[in-house]
Amino acid sequence: MSELPRLIVSGILSGSIYGLLAMGLTLQYGVARVLNIAHGEFVMVGAVLTYTLYTSFGINPLVAAAIIGPLLFGLGFLLQITLFRGLKAWAPSQAAFEGNALLAAFGLLYIISYIALLEFGAFPRRYDWLNYVVEFAGMSLRFNRIVAFAVAVVIGVAVYLFLTRSRLGRAIRATAEDPPTAGLMGVNINMVLALCFGLGALLAGVAGSLISMLIPVSTTLGFRNTVIALIVVVLGGLGSVPGSFIAGIIIGIVSSLVTSFWQPVYVVPVYFGILMVLLLARPAGILGKK
């Protein structure tokens, strides 16, 4: 059992990335009411672009993340003001909008993944960056994982502070709570929704950059990450940003423990077991409101 502390630490390290991508998803659903099942595809785009920038142009992956983040922010922003705003304008009811937005996101999933397949090819590729072992508190850990963790935590905290402390963040939370009233209070709803969707895409892209430092990059990365993000988001409570970061870390630990004590193939079934128990016992998640 001397393995246990190392496994938990390693789970926390990878869980922070799950937390980051779940934060993006929960922002998109919590505010813009779009369950973006193409979220993982943004992660994949982040990973593929980081790989390309690093191997073709020698750009440091963290610098690449700083380039890709704003790029995907722009893409998400555009998607919200064109596609999802159009859907919202024509939908007869909120439920109809959510259903249509979900199906549109399914279309998006196909578009993004097949463009990536055409450009990048089907074979997984990897690169080495800071991939050496360092000693930390008696445990040997890969340095790139520690760097990824640090970046994820810094960005996670920054987004949290932005949402809770800034004026714009308050407008976002007001919109999540009650869009019509927020609109009456002078919040530019369409701008806020687009901002949230863009921010969600940015977080997914950065998470993708971080993932590309750790595992082989392939175009099939997206689907699995969407499923992980969805489970994390439900665990943390739909719409709760700090909840999803904490849930990300929990899922990271679970994944690390199941992989080493059992088999990697049981990871997803175990996630599902957790999800099922959660939906039966406390659908609101650990930090969500009832």
Next chain:
Amino acid sequence: MDITRFISTHRKLLLVGVPILIILIFLATFPLYGGVYYTRLLTTILMYVILSVSWAMFSGSTGYMSLAPAAFFGVGIYTMGFLQSTLPFPVIIPIGGLFSFILALLVGMVTLRLRGIYFAIFTFGLVVFMSEVVAALESDLFGRVGQHINPLPDETIFYAMLVTAVATLLAIYFIRRSRLGLSMLSIGGNEEAAEHMGVNTTRVKVLTFAISAAFMGLVGVIMAPVKVYIDPRIAFSLSYSFMPILMSVFGGMGQFYGPVVGAVVFAYLEKTLRAQFPQYFMLGFGIILILVILFLPNGIAGLVPKLQNRLGGVLAKLRKGGEAEQHANT
């Protein structure tokens, strides 16, 4: 018996019944003159018809978006995989449907008490979940992942599919017109109001979701021999969720025939485009899905009343114009 009187009293029945009978006869005799390629194409079209009609039956009318057709279809495929050496093909078909029914019942009981969003999330993950579970099961039982399915004659598969398709379409047609169908529609319209009107919404949702899944399981079993080799990645491919959704949305979920039209169009397109543009065509399908949702929310079937209105308007104008002319003449 007076034939003209019979025709005039049963005009509507004949108008629908005769073309359907002709189509049925055409389909039932097709393998005799159609050739291998077109028989297989028709089998695929029928498969997609069943998948999309049963998807639209539940998701189209209740508004609860299921992203899991691939999971139930895959359960059918693997039922065939696990049972092919112990049971005959016609017996396995209903068993596959039963397994999918049970799986959907369990999923429904966990998620359909909650808001639609939890259902969507759960069903989306279900595809990955089932594929991993089956992979684990397979490696435990056989020591490796993936297996061969004994091929069957094209005609056997075609007729099994045809019988299943006819049975499915009949069943769904009557379900849509039954109390259950109306309950589903009322849930889609306003769930709270439906509850107050005395509809046991959870029971209706769980039951109809399971029924729609059962049809998908049947199809899975029948398509398994076509695949020859299966592994969890092939059996639980996300396209089997995507295609029925695209077809139903394109055809229009409000009408019974909408998903049928969508299935025929896209099954044909898929089969013909796959050979020439293997990757571009899925990209194109994604774009089409988004465009249809944006600009044609009721699908092709939604266009029909609009066209009728416009046509009716034009006809009325013509008639009026004609009358006015007559008045002017007199």
